[in-house]
Amino acid sequence: MAEQAVDRQEQEYPESRPQQPAAQKEKKPKKKISGDQWVAVGFLAPSFILVLIFVYGFIGWTGWVSVSNWNTLVPDFSFAGLKNYIYLFNDYRFQADLRNTVFFTILFIGLVIVMGLGLSILIDQKLRGESLFRNIFLFPMALSFVVTGVVWQWLLNPSTGYNQFLALFGIQPKWYTDTNILAGFEWGSIEFGLPVAIIAVVIAAVWQMTGFSLAMYLAGLRGIPDELREAARMDGASEFQIYKKVILPMLMPITVSVIIIMAHISLKIFDLIYAMTGSGANFVTDVPGVYMFETTFRGNYYANGAAIAIIMLLLVAVFIVPYLLANRRSDG
Template identity: 50%
Template sequence: MKNRGCTLQPLYPHPQLKRYNKEDRVLRKKTKILGILILVPSIVAIAIFVYGFISWTFKVSTSDWNSFSKLARGVYRFVGFRNYERLFMDKRFITDLWNLLFFTVMFMFGSIALGLILALLVDRGVKGSRIFQTIFLYPMAVAFVVTGTVWGWIFNPGIIPDSPAGINLLLKSIGLENLMWKWYISTEHIGPFNLALIPVAIAAIWQMSGYVMALYLAGLRGIPQSIIEAAKVDGASSWKMFWKVKIPMLKPITLSAMIILGHISLKVFDLVYAMTGSGPNNVTDMPSIYMFELTFRSNRYALGSAISILMLLAVAVVIIPYLVSAFRKE
């Protein structure tokens, strides 16, 4: 039987549709080329001014350019890792590493503890909490140089006991002369821990605790209210709710804060340099200060470059595992 009511027509794309597809392909190609052209200057700049300079610094660290005359001649002589060996035999550099370790521990845990306390207080929503939130955040907007200068005035010991200054003057005025101390010029130590680092850590904590507060405040306000209500229904006290509910949910915030603070502390320079410098017997010295003095005051470019490469590796050890973990989660 013939089917007269249905005639099958070959399905060919409409000419108008073909033209639209072609225009779409051309537009996508132009967009792709435009994107590449926009990115190329940034990629070239990063390649030259970041990775190029890192490579050059490493090359200098393996040379014998430890005087201006050798640098001026431009004759490169490869000495391997001799400069790194010299650093680890240098008593000042070993002292700097201990100072950096103790400063990092005090700075990191002090900022996290104070930031968490401030976040909990602000999160209670009491009257005027927004004003205090702004006040707590304000130090983060101040440059480290300014912070170091101001806290240098505060902890300036003056001449004890006849002519105290700073906080010692306050202690004397309220009858607590026995508590007067040399603060950041003190040479007292407990093993490798120089007590003069305590005022430096206090200044750094004051500056960054507001930033940590902002991180924790965002985390606290991101906790679903349903979880809080469920914990209350189960009879959890405020203390148990804090330790069993809030703290576990704030773990990613804590990890992020530790990474950021660790990165800042490992390359700290301006705060310490403005506040104390190296201090007597290098009690507040840091690798960054030693690098600055070696490179720009002693013209020992190879040793200064070796310190900068070691600092870069220390920061990489902190940052790279965190970045790898974050990318895997995404």
């Protein structure tokens, strides 16, 4: 009987009520642990155990490898203390990786937000062809970073691609082959500053991920009732003021979500750079993800690779853990 009632439901709108809401007592029955509740726990248990082992257990295991001497093909779990971490922080390549990650992350997140917000506001103006525009900006989201990397390494190749148009203006950027560090100063064994080559990778990554922030902001804009804008207009606010004072503050939670999600993508990025440029000369486009892969699986420095992985995890956790905890609190 319940089944028939369900069949008549609109699947898209499960909130529409069944015809006979047989709920006689509105108060939920007090929680006593029923047989069904135990079945529910049993339903969840396999997944939870898998996650405990494969996520938390394996992270612990990686942590253990990172303080071991396993830097050859043969596993060696003897305790090495922080040797591998100290090695990394004195390592030219890893210092370059940290620098590149900082600039990649800032530029990538900044551009994804600006482009996504700007384009979503334009698309939300009730112009003709809005779904066409939306689809054009969103489709790269369906692609693999590998595909993006393969294509953009040709588009930003210094001897062809966009440079053929830029030649008309007399500029020929060297894109990802540029080894310059802008505004650099000595830091450890490297020059700290913006590696020009990273800009090329940022362009490809922004091309791929702008659709994400665009979709998020569009959903946010659609959720803002028209009455609010009307009210602001009545009060004499200009369109610009409405966006600045009313709309943008309301989109703030979305911006936070976009920053968090883009940050974790950016901090662990591997495939795009591996497919597009590799480490680059002087490691100008190298990132921890690429270093970890190469040193572990090409060089058999397992302990070093594990240490890089743990540092990456800590960097991501700085963003993610507060976010998850805040989400949990607001759920409760």
